[in-house]
Amino acid sequence: MGAHKCSKYTSKHFYWMSMRSDFKDYIRRCHLCQMNKQPTTLPDAVVTPLPVPREPFSSIAIDFAGPFPRDNKKELILVVLDRFTGFSYLIPISQNIRAVEPANFLIERIFSVHGFPTSIVLDRDPKFTSRFWMQFMANIKIDLNMATAYHHQTNGQTERRIRTIRQ
Numbered sequence: 760m761g762a763h764k765c766s767k768y769t770s771k772h773f774y775w776m777s778m779r780s781d782f783k784d785y786i787r788r789c790h791l792c793q794m795n796k797q798p799t800t801l802p803d804a805v806v807t808p809l810p811v812p813r814e815p816f817s818s819i820a821i822d823f824a825g826p827f828p829r830d831n832k833k834e835l836i837l838v839v840l841d842r843f844t845g846f847s848y849l850i851p852i853s854q855n856i857r858a859v860e861p862a863n864f865l866i867e868r869i870f871s872v873h874g875f876p877t878s879i880v881l882d883r884d885p886k887f888t889s890r891f892w893m894q895f896m897a898n899i900k901i902d903l904n905m906a907t908a909y910h911h912q913t914n915g916q917t918e919r920r921i922r923t924i925r926q
Contacts, residue, residue, distance in 0.1 A: 762786050809880065809904060812843040816873035820880040820917040821861070821887070824924050826854055836924065837861055839869055840917050842880065847920050858889040878902040880914050 762782040770778065786792045812818040820842055825835035833851040840847040850864050879901055881887040888905070896903050906914045 809842075812841075815843045815846075816841050816869075817876055818842045818878045818880070819869070819876050820914050821865075822882055822914060822917040822921060823852075823884060824849075824921040837864060838917055838920055838924070839865070840920055841873075842916060845916065847917075849924065856886070858886040858891045861886060862892065862895050875899055876901060878904055880904045880906065880917070882906045882914055 762779060765786070766779045766782045769782075775781075809818075818841075820838075820840045822838050823835050824838050827834055827836065830851065832853055834854050835852050837850040837852050838847055839850065848868060850868060852860065852864070879896070881903060883905055886892065887903075893903070
């Protein structure tokens with residue numbers, strides 16, 4: 760039943776000072792209680808690894824780093840990482856940008872130099888899940904691989920690069 764229900768039920772007939780904590784300790788140590796306890800979390804999903812890119816800038820990963828101290832009203836860094844070579848672009852941006860602006864940065868600074876990738880790995884930032892962004896990527900035929908919530912290993916290269924930037 761759990762410590763709360765046990766202490767509530769028992770308190771109708773008995774009482775002592777450390778009653779609730781005693782029930783918690785007992786249930787935590789009871790082998791049968793732990794075996795019959797119902798799980799309160801969702802089952803783990805099967806996570807399939809992303810395919811390894813075959814050439815530079817065929818697959819990139821994008822994420823925002825920050826906020827950092829302001830410099831010309833720009834407190835975030837747009838990190839664009841080539842998944843094949845590990846080469847990254849760091850683009851300072853404002854925190855209150857719309858979904859259009861990262862797309863413009865990609866066109867001006869990445870796609871114009873390296874061409875269009877076949878896939879992009881992103882986290883679930885609202886800018887990247889917007890209708891504009893989805894339609895924009897569909898129009899230029901780029902596959903979006905959204906990182907699964909609480910599975911940072913999906914976009915691990917970028918997360919590691921961001922940790923390096925913060926140091």
